[in-house]
Amino acid sequence: MKKIIVLLSFISTGALVVAQTTPAGFNGKLPVIVAPKFKKDTTSIVKFGAVPDGNTLNTKAINNAIDACNKKGGGVVLVPAGLWLTGPIVLKSNVNLHLATGSTLLFTADKSQYPLVKANWEGLPQMRNQSPISATGVTNIAITGKGIVDGNGDGWRSVKSDKLTAGQWKKLVESGGVVSDDKKTWYPSEAFMKASRGPANPGEIKPERDAAYFAGIKDFLRPNMVLITECKYILLEGVTFQNSAAWCLHPLMSEHLTVRNIFVKNPWYAQNGDGIDVESCSNVLIENSVFDVGDDALCMKSGRDAEGRKRAMPTQNVIIRGCTVYASHGGFVIGSEMSGGARNMYISNCTFIGTDIGLRFKTTRGRGGVVENIFIKDIYMKDIPAEAILFDMYYMAKDPVPLLGEKRELPKVEVKPVDETTPVFRNFHISNVYCNGAAKGIFVRGLPEMHIKDIVLENMVLQADKGIDVQEASGITFKNIQIISADTNPVVDILNSDNISFDKITYKDGSEVLFRVSGDRVKNISIKNTNAANAKQKLLTEFGADVKEIKW
Structure with a gap:
């Protein structure tokens, strides 16, 4: 790490300037x-x-x-x-x-x-x-x-029965409130339950909603x-x-x-x-700082959909360092309400233990907004139930880990026009990530009309059930990454992506398939400094992928 000396000084506000250090791999100036x-x-x-x-x-x-x-x-x-x-x-x-x-x-x-x-x-x-x-x-x-x-806050929130033990659920129900007809959700009051089942955004201010309307759903407006x-x-x-x-x-x-x-x-x-x-x-x-919470922990947002784009105020110039996250849906998170944009963020030396997803970047069609210039290094993870690193443009507003018996369908893949509602993820640099236990090491899923672009992921050791999954992405570099995965069929999965570079990928001896490459829009997949001899099959191409686009 490059050392710099920063003098503590006072500016015209009489406030104290916080000393900063420059992270390795970043050559610009940190925000003050x-x-x-x-x-x-x-x-x-x-x-x-x-x-x-x-x-x-x-x-x-x-x-x-x-x-x-x-x-x-x-x-x-x-x-x-x-x-x-x-x-x-x-x-x-x-x-x-x-x-x-x-x-x-x-x-x-x-x-x-x-x-x-x-x-x-x-x-x-x-x-x-x-x-x-x-x-x-x-x-x-x-x-x-x-x-x-x-x-x-206990008297304000609804609770799903699947998230409590039988004894906890019994005690909650006996405390008052109401229970849904299917006996799966507890609500603090009848008014709360009715509002939650009504139209979307019941608290949104509209001309036709008067004081009496809002008073009737007061309990819901937490x-x-x-x-x-x-x-x-x-x-x-x-x-x-x-x-x-x-x-x-x-x-x-x-x-x-x-x-x-x-x-x-x-x-x-x-x-x-x-x-x-x-x-x-x-x-x-x-x-x-330490976070042990019920949803995302360190979350960056900038408004939702048209209102966020109209506000046009990105979250920017952010430094996060030395933080620990336990229970949460995501450790460090951007989105999904990022319609005003997010940029110039520097995250380092953070630990995520038992966090559903470690690094979580989520959005969906309709948001718009540009997320860019995100620099992350020195991240340590243990017992991650879902992905260690996730980029996803198909966010479905659901918990990252399905509840017992919950079934989820994959999103329908279709190409839509690019306009102001199309979100953009680009220019991330993530390095020195070490994960002991996850469902998947890395998952990148862009949109057919707007790929996730220009991402560098380097210097990582990822112990996970599954390795790397890349869909609808462009200009992604994987360098010096060790994948220790239980499921090796395949170790690396690539779908309809282009200009993807793998440099020095190591994996478990005897893996079934090292690379599976699928889709007729695959272009320019580069693999170097990677020994494919330790896998039973180094390459499997499917669904129109041209083997000539994979260069060893």
Whole structure:
């Protein structure tokens, strides 16, 4: 790794510039992320009447403390040790909400305390319950310390019976709520169940939907736990964020976000229980943090479909390093709502253990948007139930790993016109990936009309049930990759792809088929520095593939 010296300095905002190092293999300049800086003045929420008994509702006291701190020019609002029950909290400029060791901000289960507000969900304007913690259009804010933020999300989410033990399911059903006719899903209320079965996006703001309509489906409109919208200079440090109703941390259309040394924890069965969703943000640093959640962990988004393209705000200039992910649908993820684009991201030194998919890049027709200039290195994985590395343009909005007995059909392959709704994945460089256990090492699946393009994957050891699967891709380089797969028929599968290069691929002795190449649109497959003699059959061509297009 190249070493550089970066001086810590202050800019006109009075905020601290975060030191960076340049990753190997990247010759450009890393983005500069600026962290907030606060006055040392400290005010305890106790001075405003807060009571730490887990029963007294402290919403007014905490918000009054934040308001007072903001009005006197900023500083620290202290949450001392204790169990502080509260409703929604709104952060203000120049305020650092500091949670002391032993403190828990417990958000009330009383849904009447969360008013319906205009918000955003997957890039669409939506009515939602107010987030437990929110900030809009403010500057220089933080949540720091060693305490816990608990969203009390269990009463907000629906749960599938297949995701619980028999005893857990029995206890949940007895707690209240309603169960679907097929006895497979628990809902917090009848209103929630009806809304979930109604038209798509029931919370979307439309002229024909009045206040009475939204009040009738209030239970369904789950809030993201921490929502930071159009803010600048943000710090999340040291705190445990847990048990959110929906996405846990959601910075939206914001700049200069620093996240370090946090722990994000949701039940593995939590519907939409994402760790952090960075949406349409610029200049982001996430480091040395741990995620154990019910959906994607480190997720980059930029809006969905036409609304995302109209917003036209990519998530860009992102550094992620030193993070650990346990349960989640994906470790580091881009998509599927990436219609505004995603670019210039630098991910390094991360560990994924038991994560459904390690590196997950997903989209589908209709999204549009360009994802490009993604640099990833030094990734360590263990016990990955699905793919270690996945690029997929046929995202179906389902869990990566099918539930027991669930059947899924392959997508229908058809060529469609290229227009603004066609997504693009290009220019990724992924190196130094080591995976001990996965269903598949690498899966790349583009669209016939828009291949996944210009990807370099090098220096990897992948122990997986299946090896490499490449479909509808162009300009992909595989270099110095060891595949240790149980299923060796084939080790590498290629379908309707072109300009694919394999350089120094090693595999298990006695493998049935080294390369299977299929489709009449296969062009220019290059294989070098690879000993094919250890396989029973080095090449199998099918479905119109021309053997002359494979060059050894």
